[in-house]
Amino acid sequence: MMPHDVEVAVIGYGPVGTVLTGLLARRGVRVAAFERGADVFTLPRAAHFDAEIARTFQMLGAMEAILPSTAATSGMDFVDAEDRVLMSFEAEEDEIAEGWPRSFMFYQPDVERALRARVAELPSAAVHLEHEVLAVDDRGDGVAITVRDLPTGAERTVTAGYVVGCDGARSLVRTAMGTTLEDLAFDQPWLVVDVMLRGEAALPARPTQYCTPARPATFIPSAGAHRRWEFMLLPGEDAVTMETPERIRSLIRPWVDPDVVEIIRSAVYSFHALIARRWRSGRLLIAGDSAHQMPPFLGQGMCAGIRDAANLEWKLTRVLRGLSDPSLLDTYETERAPHVRQFIETAVSAGRIIQTTDPEEAAARDAFLLDRANDRPPTPTVPPIGPGLGNPAEPHRHARVAQPIDASGARRDDLLGDEVTLLVDRAAWSGLAPEARARAGALPVVDSDLLAPWLETLGVVAVVARPDRHVLASATAADGIATMVEACVRELAPAGG
Ligand SMILES: Cc1cc2nc3c(=O)[nH]c(=O)nc-3n(C[C@H](O)[C@H](O)[C@H](O)COP(=O)(O)OP(=O)(O)OC[C@H]3O[C@@H](n4cnc5c(N)ncnc54)[C@H](O)[C@@H]3O)c2cc1C
CATH class of the missing domain: 3.30.9.10 (D-Amino Acid Oxidase, subunit A, domain 2)
Structure with a gap:
């Protein structure tokens, strides 16, 4: 087995690389990030993020510092040449409550600096700015990374268990994986x-x-x-x-x-509008713009990359700790790619509406939309993640887990923990026979009263929640809880163990 200097190397320290580095380091994973730039990217790019991203920033412990660089927004209007509203996307509260306003506008350099400051507090993250990665070589039992220290010109090799390319549109890691981009x-x-x-x-x-x-x-x-x-x-x-x-x-x-x-x-x-044909090859993975790019009309490109990071970090950690087989990492692509593709297609459709330059076509579009005041394109919702973990017959599979809010209005995501966890109605839990409770206790258990309204909305007494706040499985009655937990534990456990 090749000895690894670090467990994970993150190539590229844009917003996606920074969030991934932070989420891994927060779990104590030894992670090194390499970035050729000396400071955050200063050209104008992302200006919007959504509630799920705010929650991920919260998970990282950075949202308080980010809030002053943001403004919540109520939605977006599409208007014609005479300023008449053709259609609107509204940003009212989601029925799945992430615990944050649905849409934030922000100034990217300030937010990236706040994220970087948070990662700097985490002892198991090592961030190497002004370091360009020249090559990555997956040797089967580890990855050798050739890095150049740009100020000195010195080159060295660093070894890692896994490499995640968060290295943007011209990704070196994507090329090393031998995959290409599908052009939408x-x-x-x-x-x-x-x-x-x-x-x-x-x-x-x-x-x-x-x-x-x-x-x-x-x-x-x-x-x-x-x-x-x-x-x-x-x-x-x-x-x-x-x-x-x-x-x-x-x-x-x-x-x-x-x-x-x-x-x-x-x-x-x-x-x-581009999406990579493969997101993982052996010990190499890609996330963010290296895996997908979309026109910015929905303000979702970076958001998609941060969702990648949230989906990947806990799976990588389980694999590194021997708690799951490396095949768990294949669910990263199967879950994330269809989700991103749907966002890209919606952004492209919005772009086609906006970008009409033929006056006749534009007049027809305006007349069509103005005529249909009550039947206009709906506000796009966050698409579900694709097939991956969990039983396809499970009705709530991949639903978002609501953030508990306490009586004082405080956001209490901390109650949900950072592992795959059983969230259970208190009465159902206390009524379980000791034997069933011992079996269900194979996972961490949370039976806070704050979960009750959300469990009731789903019509269930318990769910198994993933660390990225998606439902893995649910039980409608107390006598199904232990079996549900055992099925989830089996699915995640290494084949031999
Ligand atoms: C005009 C515009 C508006 C946008 N608006 C929004 C919006 O409102 N909301 C939204 O969510 N998204 C938006 N986006 C998209 C968003 O900006 C990107 O999706 C996001 O910045 C991608 O982040 P990333 O970390 O994946 O990649 P990047 O930010 O591109 O970071 C990649 C990093 O990798 C580094 N790197 C590359 N190769 C190497 C190497 N070999 N060695 C070392 N370092 C390397 C680069 O220097 C770079 O810092 C917008 C984009 C544009 C252009």
């Missing part, structure tokens, strides 16, 4: 402009998609004084001329006096 046919350049408000301006309170055929555009009221515009490039336009301050000032003038804002950054991006 979306490729459009947009200019993204971030500004700070320096005075009064009457701007929309909600993110707004301007479905204007002459120039499709997006406005995003971000946290604090941050505001963002995105402008679709038209045929013949190029990044260099679009990014000049004069051009940006003329583009934002219909909304705001350019003298009232300070342009802090801008970039032209090609928005893509």
Whole structure:
């Protein structure tokens, strides 16, 4: 067996690599992250995250520090060239309560710094900035990683049990896995402009998609004084001329006096829709933009990557601790890929509505949507994760576990623990015969009264909850609890043990 310097190496320390490093290190996994950059990426990118991501940040112990860099938002409007609302996505409370508002706007560099500060507190994480990974070699019993220290030029080899490529769109790990990206046919350049408000301006309170055929555009009221515009490039336009301050000032003038804002950054991006054909090969895995990319119209690209991290971290930990076979890691792709694909397809559909530049087509679209005030495209919901762990016949498999909230309004996810856990109605638990209770006690047991309303909503007396807050199995009666627990323990246990 090849000796490993670390249990997991995370390549790339963007938001996804940072969250994955933190979630693993919080469990005491020895993890090293390698990032070629010296600081967080400063070009304008993610501006929105959802309630599930807030809960993951909470799990990491970073949400309190992140909150000041965010603003909750109530939804998003799509308007035509005359400012008439064509359709809206609302961000009202989900029926599955994550315990956080459904949508947050945020300023990415501040949030990434808060995440990094949290990881720096965790002793089993080693973060190597200005270190470029040149090669990864899966030798079967471990992975050899060639790393260059960029300031000195020195190269060395680090060994790891597993490598997770969180190394973005041009992923080296994805290439090393020998997999490729499936192109879901979306490729459009947009200019993204971030500004700070320096005075009064009457701007929309909600993110707004301007479905204007002459120039499709997006406005995003971000946290604090941050505001963002995105402008679709038209045929013949190029990044260099679009990014000049004069051009940006003329583009934002219909909304705001350019003298009232300070342009802090801008970039032209090609928005893509791509998904990797494989997410794991032996000891190599990919997560985040290295595994999938989507146009940003739903604000879900980074969110999808953070969901990857939450799905993967506990499975990797179980495999490293010998509690599950490496085949558990195959459920990472089968659960995550269909979920991401659905988000990508919805983002592409939204993009096609927004990006219509043919005036006749746009007029037909507007008439169609304006006519159907009560029958417009619904607010996209978070799709279910794909098939993986659990019994396909289980009605609540993969439902989200609600966050317990106590009488003072405090979020009590801490009650649910960080392992695969039995969550059980207190009366059902105390009524169990000692023998059944001993069998069910093969998993950690939580019988808090705070769970009762949620269990009742599902019509069950107990669930087995995964650490990523998905239901693995449920029992409608107390006499099914022990059998349910045994089935879950069997499914997760190594084949030989
Ligand atoms: C305009 C725009 C708006 C967006 N808006 C949203 C939004 O509102 N909400 C949302 O959820 N998402 C949004 N996204 C998507 C989101 O920005 C990305 O999905 C997210 O940043 C991806 O994070 P990541 O950690 O996977 O990759 P990255 O942030 O790209 O990080 C990868 C890191 O890996 C490092 N790296 C790469 N190769 C190596 C190597 N060989 N060695 C060492 N380091 C390496 C890179 O330096 C980089 O820091 C938006 C994107 C764009 C472009």
